[in-house]
Amino acid sequence: MARTKKTKTKSKSKSSxxxxxxxxxxxxxxFFFFVGLALFISFASFIWTWQADQSTIGxxxxxxxxxxxxxxxxxxxxxxxxxxxGIGIAAFNFSVLVMMSxxxxxxxxxxxxxxxxWFWGLYLMLVLSLGFGFFADSYPILGGMIGYEVNxxxxxxxxxxxxxxxxxxxxxxxxxVRLKVTPQHVANLFKSKSVxxxxxxxxxxxEEKDIEELQVESNFxxxxxxxxxxxxxxxxxxxxxxxxxxxxxxxxxxxKTSNSDSDDVKMEVETTNExxxxxxxxxxxxxxxxxxxxxxxxxxxKFPGLDLLNDYSEGTGITINEKELEQNKNKIVETxxxxxxxxxxxxxxxxxxxTLYEIIPDAGIRISKIKNLEDDIALSLSALGIRIIAxxxxxxxxxxxxxxxxxxxVSMKSVATSSKFQNxxxxxxxxxxxxxxxxxxxVDLAKMPHLLMAGATGxxxxxxxxxxxxxxxxxxxxxxxxxxxxxxxxVELTLFNKxxxxxxxxxPDTEDAIITDNTKVINTLNSLCIEMDARxxxxxxxxxxxxxxxNAKFKARKLNPENGHRFLPYIVLVVDEFADLIMTxxxxxxxxIARLAQLARAIGIHLxxxxxxxxxxxxxxxxxxxxxxxxxxxVTSKIDSRTILDAGGADQLIGRxxxxxxxxxxxxxxxxxxxxxxxxxxxTDFIGSQKAYxxxxxxxxxxxxxxxxxxxxxxxDRDKLFNDxxxxxxxxxxxxxxxxxxxxxxxxxxxxxxxxxxxxxxIVGPFEGSKARQVLVSDMNALNELLKNE
Numbered sequence: 001m002a003r004t005k006k007t008k009t010k011s012k013s014k015s016s017x018x019x020x021x022x023x024x025x026x027x028x029x030x031f032f033f034f035v036g037l038a039l040f041i042s043f044a045s046f047i048w049t050w051q052a053d054q055s056t057i058g059x060x061x062x063x064x065x066x067x068x069x070x071x072x073x074x075x076x077x078x079x080x081x082x083x084x085x086g087i088g089i090a091a092f093n094f095s096v097l098v099m100m101s102x103x104x105x106x107x108x109x110x111x112x113x114x115x116x117x118w119f120w121g122l123y124l125m126l127v128l129s130l131g132f133g134f135f136a137d138s139y140p141i142l143g144g145m146i147g148y149e150v151n152x153x154x155x156x157x158x159x160x161x162x163x164x165x166x167x168x169x170x171x172x173x174x175x176x177v178r179l180k181v182t183p184q185h186v187a188n189l190f191k192s193k194s195v196x197x198x199x200x201x202x203x204x205x206x207e208e209k210d211i212e213e214l215q216v217e218s219n220f221x222x223x224x225x226x227x228x229x230x231x232x233x234x235x236x237x238x239x240x241x242x243x244x245x246x247x248x249x250x251x252x253x254x255x256k257t258s259n260s261d262s263d264d265v266k267m268e269v270e271t272t273n274e275x276x277x278x279x280x281x282x283x284x285x286x287x288x289x290x291x292x293x294x295x296x297x298x299x300x301x302k303f304p305g306l307d308l309l310n311d312y313s314e315g316t317g318i319t320i321n322e323k324e325l326e327q328n329k330n331k332i333v334e335t336x337x338x339x340x341x342x343x344x345x346x347x348x349x350x351x352x353x354x355t356l357y358e359i360i361p362d363a364g365i366r367i368s369k370i371k372n373l374e375d376d377i378a379l380s381l382s383a384l385g386i387r388i389i390a391x392x393x394x395x396x397x398x399x400x401x402x403x404x405x406x407x408x409x410v411s412m413k414s415v416a417t418s419s420k421f422q423n424x425x426x427x428x429x430x431x432x433x434x435x436x437x438x439x440x441x442x443v444d445l446a447k448m449p450h451l452l453m454a455g456a457t458g459x460x461x462x463x464x465x466x467x468x469x470x471x472x473x474x475x476x477x478x479x480x481x482x483x484x485x486x487x488x489x490x491v492e493l494t495l496f497n498k499x500x501x502x503x504x505x506x507x508p509d510t511e512d513a514i515i516t517d518n519t520k521v522i523n524t525l526n527s528l529c530i531e532m533d534a535r536x537x538x539x540x541x542x543x544x545x546x547x548x549x550x551n552a553k554f555k556a557r558k559l560n561p562e563n564g565h566r567f568l569p570y571i572v573l574v575v576d577e578f579a580d581l582i583m584t585x586x587x588x589x590x591x592x593i594a595r596l597a598q599l600a601r602a603i604g605i606h607l608x609x610x611x612x613x614x615x616x617x618x619x620x621x622x623x624x625x626x627x628x629x630x631x632x633x634x635v636t637s638k639i640d641s642r643t644i645l646d647a648g649g650a651d652q653l654i655g656r657x658x659x660x661x662x663x664x665x666x667x668x669x670x671x672x673x674x675x676x677x678x679x680x681x682x683x684t685d686f687i688g689s690q691k692a693y694x695x696x697x698x699x700x701x702x703x704x705x706x707x708x709x710x711x712x713x714x715x716x717d718r719d720k721l722f723n724d725x726x727x728x729x730x731x732x733x734x735x736x737x738x739x740x741x742x743x744x745x746x747x748x749x750x751x752x753x754x755x756x757x758x759x760x761x762x763i764v765g766p767f768e769g770s771k772a773r774q775v776l777v778s779d780m781n782a783l784n785e786l787l788k789n790e
């Protein structure tokens with residue numbers, strides 16, 4: 001018995017040595033999962049940083065050599081051996097296999113399929129590495145060294161054609177055996193019933209329509225017939241539902257005919273929601289009339305031709321001065337050598353106004369050391385101003401931008417004719433100019449969604465505004481975009497008065513569409529806030545999230561105009577000199593602008609604010625937080641550059657349209673396109689000579705404090721606390737609503753109304769923006785005398 005017991009004990013201990021408990025599986029599974037995840041992260045980071053991290057390979061334990069890989073030197077080394085020296089990007093499959101194995105063990109799943117996955121995973125890795133080996137000369141990390149060598153050997157023996165056939169055969173094996181894909185499976189994909197057939201099956205039969213739907217259809221037919229006689233195409237195709245009179249008449253007729261035997265139908269007509277009716281009939285309406293087209297009212301509108309623009313770049317394209325390039329290269333290398341900074345490689349990219357010199361320093365050189373030599377390099381090159389980009393995002397090199405001795409002009413015509421701008425599928429495309437590689441730079445204002453622009457006098461800021469407006473005039477129909485133009489200087493944007501009834505928006509009963517008076521600016525900004533709130537209410541009713549979805553639904557005739565729905569054009573607010581507004585109005589301007597910047601992006605209102613002085617009291621933190629897109633032309637100090645861009649460099653620009661652009665990530669140097677005043681005049685003349693809308697786009701009415709007093713001049717309508725408020729104002733000699741709020745414990749609206757009444761009574765002066773009103777009564781005796789004589 002004792003011997004038997006001893007044998008059982010040995011057997012138990014032996015089995016426990018080779019078996020793994022559930023806790024051990026969880027720990028090991030977690031370990032393998034995170035190892036696979038670390039491999040995946042290191043591989044992904046290696047794709048972008050492998051050139052910059054070449055100097056770290058072989059110096060793993062040298063802490064002075066930094067690495068850009070997300071897993072530092074460990075990740076760079078893994079990526080180097082698996083991707084560069086190994087099988088290329090097929091190594092990602094290895095990391096996935098490790099993660100899947102760990103997850104399998106962690107969840108205690110069956111291990112029977114794991115070996116099969118590993119076999120086919122390794123098989124696919126080798127096939128991909130062999131295939132990508134064809135591109136190793138241009139992209140060494142695609143197939144890795146193994147893929148390149150195996151591919152090279154195969155080509156030597158069976159040639160490129162034979163190698164391609166072999167790789168194709170191996171890949172077919174994977175598809176058929178592993179994925180079980182057959183020609184029959186592929187053929188079956190094209191035998192499914194078409195979507196159009198499915199929709200046809202769901203179409204309602206004519207006898208299933210209710211009485212009102214048939215009436216709506218007949219009325220649309222009548223409209224269509226009458227319109228053929230009057231030739232009013234725009235009214236026909238854009239008519240959405242019946243007018244109120246016809247609807248009431250239809251309902252009355254139905255009610256009369258249904259008194260005896262159609263009571264159920266009458267109750268349905270009276271209780272049905274109109275929006276639901278339109279949704280049910282929208283498909284039928286679209287079949288009869290097509291989608292709503294907002295441009296039909298000006299269907300013959302012609303966009304300005306490119307022949308209206310001048311080509312200043314003719315014969316003045318990029319010219320490469322090899323002598324200048326060689327001299328600058330030598331001076332840069334010499335200057336860096338003086339500070340014991342070795343250069344492994346240097347190359348030049350010639351632009352229109354600047355030349356970019358990309359350098360790769362020797363291993364162990366700190367980037368900050370080169371960055372601090374900006375002024376020394378500028379001195380050695382005798383350049384107006386250079387900019388050092390350390391490092392260039394996505395390249396792993398350090399850039400030194402040096403102004404060219406003979407800069408070229410980028411004409412608006414050259415960027416407007418580019419395919420990148422002509423074929424731009426953007427809501428509000430803007431062609432700013434060209435980058436250092438002579439490529440047209442096009443961005444979408446709707447995705448910025450607001451733009452802050454700064455630059456000293458004469459550096460290109462006003463031209464930049466004209467470029468923005470010209471870009472939109474060349475791309476968007478008058479029905480699709482409206483401009484609200486604010487020009488305190490009264491001279492920069494006056495040319496756009498000619499297109500008032502095409503593209504401009506203004507307050508009701510306002511003579512000039514270009515806003516130059518600060519009081520009207522405040523009213524306009526508050527009016528835009530009202531428009532914003534109204535648009536959000538429309539989006540809420542339509543159950544959509546943004547203007548794009550709303551307009552798409554409206555064009556599909558799924559929204560009823562009788563319920564307030566309308567097509568919403570984009571609105572672009574342009575403020576030419578923001579500093580002047582802040583100085584004169586302060587919070588009265590800043591508050592609505594901040595509110596619009598925070599909320600208006602989804603409903604299609606976008607802001608462009610320009611200023612000559614990008615100081616912190618003009619561009620406040622609240623404004624900067626809501627304007628991620630910034631443009632900086634040349635400014636006078638590093639402080640101004642950091643204020644507008646949160647980075648230096650704008651003080652080193654060379655002027656004449658040289659600018660820096662950022663959308664919250666990297667800073668891009670551009671040469672702004674040049675559009676001269678005569679060109680803008682020809683464009684606005686061309687547009688203004690065409691048929692226009694009856695009036696400019698009307699913004700909601702806003703009655704400011706300065707306008708309310710005229711409505712409240714009756715003594716009987718005065719507030720009960722009018723006399724008490726007058727005493728408070730005269731005693732304090734300060735005419736402000738906030739004082740009445742504190743002293744009399746009133747709300748803001750009531751205090752504001754009393755201030756207006758005090759103005760009518762001659763106790764306080766008119767509204768003066770952010771300043772307190774002037775008190776016109778000197779003491780209590782004068783006040784009592786004034787009130788007694790009323």
